[in-house]
Amino acid sequence: MGVAVIGASMTKFGQRDAWIQELLAQAGEECLDDAGVTPTDVEHLYVSNMASGEFEGQTGVMNALAHDLGVLPAYSERVDQTSSSGGAGIYEAWQSIASGASEMTLLVGGEKMTHKTTGEATDIIASITHPAEYKHGVTLPSFAGMTARHYLERFEAPRESLARVAVKNHKNGVDNPNAQFQKEITVEQALDSPIIADPLRLYDFCPITDGSAAMMFTTEERAKEITDEYAVVSGIGGATDTHVVHERDDPTVMGGVVESSKQAYEMAGLGPEDLDVAELHDMFTILEFLQLEGIGVADQGTAWELAMDGTTAKDGNLPINTSGGLKSKGHPLGASGVAQGVEIYEQLVGEAGPRQVDAETALACNVGGFGNCVITTIMEAAE
Amino acid sequence: MGVAVIGASMTKFGQRDAWIQELLAQAGEECLDDAGVTPTDVEHLYVSNMASGEFEGQTGVMNALAHDLGVLPAYSERVDQTSSSGGAGIYEAWQSIASGASEMTLLVGGEKMTHKTTGEATDIIASITHPAEYKHGVTLPSFAGMTARHYLERFEAPRESLARVAVKNHKNGVDNPNAQFQKEITVEQALDSPIIADPLRLYDFCPITDGSAAMMFTTEERAKEITDEYAVVSGIGGATDTHVVHERDDPTVMGGVVESSKQAYEMAGLGPEDLDVAELHDMFTILEFLQLEGIGVADQGTAWELAMDGTTAKDGNLPINTSGGLKSKGHPLGASGVAQGVEIYEQLVGEAGPRQVDAETALACNVGGFGNCVITTIMEAAE
Numbered sequence: 001m002g003v004a005v006i007g008a009s010m011t012k013f014g015q016r017d018a019w020i021q022e023l024l025a026q027a028g029e030e031c032l033d034d035a036g037v038t039p040t041d042v043e044h045l046y047v048s049n050m051a052s053g054e055f056e057g058q059t060g061v062m063n064a065l066a067h068d069l070g071v072l073p074a075y076s077e078r079v080d081q082t083s084s085s086g087g088a089g090i091y092e093a094w095q096s097i098a099s100g101a102s103e104m105t106l107l108v109g110g111e112k113m114t115h116k117t118t119g120e121a122t123d124i125i126a127s128i129t130h131p132a133e134y135k136h137g138v139t140l141p142s143f144a145g146m147t148a149r150h151y152l153e154r155f156e157a158p159r160e161s162l163a164r165v166a167v168k169n170h171k172n173g174v175d176n177p178n179a180q181f182q183k184e185i186t187v188e189q190a191l192d193s194p195i196i197a198d199p200l201r202l203y204d205f206c207p208i209t210d211g212s213a214a215m216m217f218t219t220e221e222r223a224k225e226i227t228d229e230y231a232v233v234s235g236i237g238g239a240t241d242t243h244v245v246h247e248r249d250d251p252t253v254m255g256g257v258v259e260s261s262k263q264a265y266e267m268a269g270l271g272p273e274d275l276d277v278a279e280l281h282d283m284f285t286i287l288e289f290l291q292l293e294g295i296g297v298a299d300q301g302t303a304w305e306l307a308m309d310g311t312t313a314k315d316g317n318l319p320i321n322t323s324g325g326l327k328s329k330g331h332p333l334g335a336s337g338v339a340q341g342v343e344i345y346e347q348l349v350g351e352a353g354p355r356q357v358d359a360e361t362a363l364a365c366n367v368g369g370f371g372n373c374v375i376t377t378i379m380e381a382a383e
Numbered sequence: 384m385g386v387a388v389i390g391a392s393m394t395k396f397g398q399r400d401a402w403i404q405e406l407l408a409q410a411g412e413e414c415l416d417d418a419g420v421t422p423t424d425v426e427h428l429y430v431s432n433m434a435s436g437e438f439e440g441q442t443g444v445m446n447a448l449a450h451d452l453g454v455l456p457a458y459s460e461r462v463d464q465t466s467s468s469g470g471a472g473i474y475e476a477w478q479s480i481a482s483g484a485s486e487m488t489l490l491v492g493g494e495k496m497t498h499k500t501t502g503e504a505t506d507i508i509a510s511i512t513h514p515a516e517y518k519h520g521v522t523l524p525s526f527a528g529m530t531a532r533h534y535l536e537r538f539e540a541p542r543e544s545l546a547r548v549a550v551k552n553h554k555n556g557v558d559n560p561n562a563q564f565q566k567e568i569t570v571e572q573a574l575d576s577p578i579i580a581d582p583l584r585l586y587d588f589c590p591i592t593d594g595s596a597a598m599m600f601t602t603e604e605r606a607k608e609i610t611d612e613y614a615v616v617s618g619i620g621g622a623t624d625t626h627v628v629h630e631r632d633d634p635t636v637m638g639g640v641v642e643s644s645k646q647a648y649e650m651a652g653l654g655p656e657d658l659d660v661a662e663l664h665d666m667f668t669i670l671e672f673l674q675l676e677g678i679g680v681a682d683q684g685t686a687w688e689l690a691m692d693g694t695t696a697k698d699g700n701l702p703i704n705t706s707g708g709l710k711s712k713g714h715p716l717g718a719s720g721v722a723q724g725v726e727i728y729e730q731l732v733g734e735a736g737p738r739q740v741d742a743e744t745a746l747a748c749n750v751g752g753f754g755n756c757v758i759t760t761i762m763e764a765a766e
Binding site: 063078100128129368 | 404428433434440441442445450451454455456457458459460461462463464465471474475478479483484507511512513514619620621623624625626627638639643751752755
């Protein structure tokens with residue numbers, strides 16, 4: 001059964017004076033409005049959220065949201081796949097429609113993080129790493145630093161190429177009113193920013209963020225009755241890589257990206273050459289390169305060239321992270337994958353405003369852990 | 384597409400000297416063995432777990448488990464629906480097969496709780512309540528006490544009827560080697576035990592428990608190729624009730640049970656009169672009555688009679704909680720709904736040993752929060 005997306009929304013990302021339940025409700029209500037769906041028509045509600053219990057001592061957020069949105073007695077569930085919880089929510093929403101369990105599924109992803117110190121937030125995030133590595137003090141930024149050094153040296157990529165990812169995504173974020181940062185930066189600023197995990201510097205990292213995003217899914221049949229403007233999830237796949245990062249054969253190959261995108265392309269009957277725009281999980285700048293290679297857009301060790309030659313800029317051949325990406329838009333864990341979906345939906349239905357590019361086919365790649373789990377979604381504009 | 388269960392397992396429930404990752408791996412490995420499935424044949428892995436982060440500071444348990452079981456690159460996700468996470472996992476596993484996303488799905492539910500004090504564990508569990516009620520000091524046991532008093536007085540039910548639920552389930556648990564308690568109790572012991580939330584006493588409550596349980600799902604077509612002994616998930620449904628408990632019209636009606644069982648009956652083309660055995664969520668003894676009424680086996684205010692006249696005993700017309708229920712078997716949050724599924728599977732394929740009853744059709748009802756969300760599953764023996 002064809003699965004359609006008929007509405008999307010996101011809150012302002014950034015430092016928000018609202019707790020998780022309020023953030024989720026805001027995105028959820030706006031999505032109901034955007035889709036033109038009556039709350040009681042919702043049959044399933046998925047909440048993508050990694051750690052409301054750890055961040056706020058509040059659990060059961062899916063039940064609270066079902067209550068607050070007035071969608072009762074809809075089924076409600078929390079989906080956690082760490083940083084890719086949002087992508088996992090898209091997969092669950094897709095399965096709920098494709099299986100016939102639901103005809104109208106609302107997905108809301110969110111996280112409230114900024115009330116914690118950076119150290120506290122990093123500790124909560126680091127709890128996803130394998131204890132065998134965690135006990136050595138490993139955090140996700142440290143993995144990113146080691147991987148970036150390896151990539152730059154092995155493939156003789158200039159350090160500037162990473163800075164160009166940050167510059168591009170900041171530039172895109174200027175046109176996104178919901179982005180945490182709406183400010184351009186220069187290559188020089190990026191290269192001169194403080195070292196976080198050598199060779200990576202402050203501007204190679206996404207910020208800590210509060211925010212929420214939502215999407216409405218239904219059958220393609222029902223979508224046609226409701227609206228002329230919808231998108232179709234034509235391909236989706238998910239995969240897991242080793243939990244112990246050092247067990248991977250090649251640190252520059254994200255196995256979960258390769259496998260999940262392969263599944264998504266097969267389902268859609270498409271290949272990387274068919275993509276018009278994509279949102280990639282640029283939690284660290286280096287990850288944009290590894291994902292461009294993982295989804296087959298660039299050969300191994302060559303994606304850095306696309307940052308240097310402008311291919312991935314908004315006016316390039318394959319715009320990447322028109323939303324501003326995690327780098328500029330922010331990364332509220334459970335919301336990020338949903339916000340990727342919101343961006344490609346808006347691009348496909350022509351609602352991206354100043355960020356609009358010409359797109360019929362779009363891809364989103366959401367990464368959990370340090371590539372521990374990945375969801376790749378392909379959406380197409382309705383014919 | 385018909386969804387079949389071809390294997391099941393559970394660890395010993397109780398106080399376990401093992402952490403969550405080890406408990407999950409134990410049940411998962413035993414389930415792979417029981418189903419005769421090679422790890423790499425698993426395409427989706429769901430982990431039902433409410434709070435590994437809060438209990439142990441460990442998240443990403445689904446990725447860790449995928450790694451430990453050798454099912455990579457299978458998709459892995461954590462499903463949280465508080466105390467009904469296990470039932471939600473059954474629903475997700477069903478959707479994964481019915482949607483065609485997966486042909487072989489492993490579900491593992493687990494929780495590690497006993498290393499915390501009872502107060503700490505109760506606090507973590509209470510974090511699921513609505514902040515509007517939580518701030519008044521409400522906990523799930525206190526809701527149970529108020530509901531029990533209301534029920535007993537309004538329907539003129541004898542206090543002894545609640546004790547008989549505990550006595551029956553403890554008796555059933557004696558025959559379950561994996562139960563936390565394998566000891567019979569008397570009505571007098573139950574009635575004389577310490578008051579916890581008046582009128583409920585110690586023996587009206589399930590214990591705090593460590594443990595894990597697992598089930599293997601596939602298409603009915605593939606099940607037939609693999610084994611002669613399998614069960615079919617013929618009906619399943621899920622629903623949410625008000626998150627603020629005091630907003631419910633009638634405290635003795637569990638709306639989520641009514642709605643989810645209605646969905647499950649409709650899908651299966653069955654009714655309450657067709658059930659041969661059922662597992663109900665007896666986190667508190669009073670809940671067994673409310674669920675018997677919610678699933679339509681008894682009229683409102685009359686389920687207590689079934690405890691008094693022996694209808695729900697193992698040798699009665701409709702045995703309830705042959706596993707020992709949460710009361711005797713224990714209640715490791717994320718595992719409990721899966722363990723209910725394990726019990727009805729074993730009853731349907733004739734593997735329940737000394738607990739075996741004559742059953743072709745079975746139901747499991749898994750409750751999250753204080754009825755905030757409910758999953759009802761109906762399984763039938765393969766023809």
